[in-house]
Amino acid sequence: MPDYALELSNLSRHFYLKNGAFKEATLLKAVDGVSLRIRPGETLGLVGESGCGKSTLAKMILGLLEPTDGDVLVNDKARGASSRLAMARQLQPIFQDPYSSLNPRKTIEKIIRLPLQLHKVGDRHSQKKAVKDISDLVGLPERLLKQYPGQLSGGQRQRVAIARALILRPNILVCDEPTSALDVSVQAQILNLLMDLKKELNLTYLFISHNLGVVEHLVDRVAVMYRGKLVEQGTREEIFHHAKHPYTQALLSSVLTPEPALGVPEVLDSSSWDKAS
Numbered sequence: 001m002p003d004y005a006l007e008l009s010n011l012s013r014h015f016y017l018k019n020g021a022f023k024e025a026t027l028l029k030a031v032d033g034v035s036l037r038i039r040p041g042e043t044l045g046l047v048g049e050s051g052c053g054k055s056t057l058a059k060m061i062l063g064l065l066e067p068t069d070g071d072v073l074v075n076d077k078a079r080g081a082s083s084r085l086a087m088a089r090q091l092q093p094i095f096q097d098p099y100s101s102l103n104p105r106k107t108i109e110k111i112i113r114l115p116l117q118l119h120k121v122g123d124r125h126s127q128k129k130a131v132k133d134i135s136d137l138v139g140l141p142e143r144l145l146k147q148y149p150g151q152l153s154g155g156q157r158q159r160v161a162i163a164r165a166l167i168l169r170p171n172i173l174v175c176d177e178p179t180s181a182l183d184v185s186v187q188a189q190i191l192n193l194l195m196d197l198k199k200e201l202n203l204t205y206l207f208i209s210h211n212l213g214v215v216e217h218l219v220d221r222v223a224v225m226y227r228g229k230l231v232e233q234g235t236r237e238e239i240f241h242h243a244k245h246p247y248t249q250a251l252l253s254s255v256l257t258p259e260p261a262l263g264v265p266e267v268l269d270s271s272s273w274d275k276a277s
């Protein structure tokens with residue numbers, strides 16, 4: 001077992017923004033010297049308002065964006081030191097919009113199976129069985145496997161995205177606003193599913209959200225980001241009940257008087273819903 005599932009050291013990503021032909025470019029420090037560690041099996045919530053750098057940080061962890069500076073370690077090894085397959089078997093993303101991330105011309109079965117084919121894992125028979133097993137695990141009825149993304153509800157599509165992320169059996173999921181595009185009633189179902197999967201598969205989560213109401217119910221620890229930097233991190237109890245940094249306090253007080261748009265769902269009452277939304 002590695003000491004840390006994820007370790008970020010002094011991670012930065014800067015962008016030069018052009019201000020028109022004759023003006024000098026300005027430097028935007030989208031992520032600026034972020035260091036954090038997540039232990040195996042832990043859920044870390046990364047919170048902060050829109051534009052503070054959360055997605056940029058996620059993209060660097062996932063290898064979709066090169067850091068300007070700093071290191072990403074996955075299961076104690078530099079991410080650049082592992083092959084694509086080795087990395088795909090450790091770390092997978094779940095994004096906000098399950099529709100745009102699913103190929104509309106492929107059946108659900110093919111979409112979930114694709115990572116196994118791309119990485120040449122198993123034969124046709126074992127791949128089909130793996131798709132069936134993972135679909136059961138995420139609560140996707142078998143009849144949906146022959147359908148196309150456009151025929152599914154938002155919640156079902158997010159279950160497909162989760163199944164595809166898990167088919168190579170990674171131990172870490174980077175969830176970037178995984179429920180923000182869903183109806184409030186469906187959000188709770190997907191959040192409950194993610195928590196059930198975490199227990200069953202002993203997963204580690206980096207859970208990115210602007211919605212502190214969601215984060216409070218799910219995470220072990222919280223890291224608070226403001227203008228590219230981490231301003232505070234601590235246990236859920238420390239951050240939600242004894243926050244020290246004024247920005248964290250301001251963020252929390254805006255949640256205590258929620259706007260309707262924040263749509264804090266009624267999380268974690270799984271008694272009243274069906275698995276297949």
Ligand SMILES: Nc1ncnc2c1ncn2[C@@H]1O[C@H](COP(=O)(O)OP(=O)(O)OP(=O)(O)O)[C@@H](O)[C@H]1O
Pocket residue numbers: 015028030048049050051052053054055056057210
């Ligand atoms: N490719 C890019 N080129 C220039 N600036 C960028 C680029 N990507 C992100 N930025 C800027 O970096 C900053 C951080 O953006 P990022 O998307 O990481 O924030 P965020 O916290 O995820 O916000 P949101 O929750 O709205 O997605 C923003 O000011 C954004 O405009």
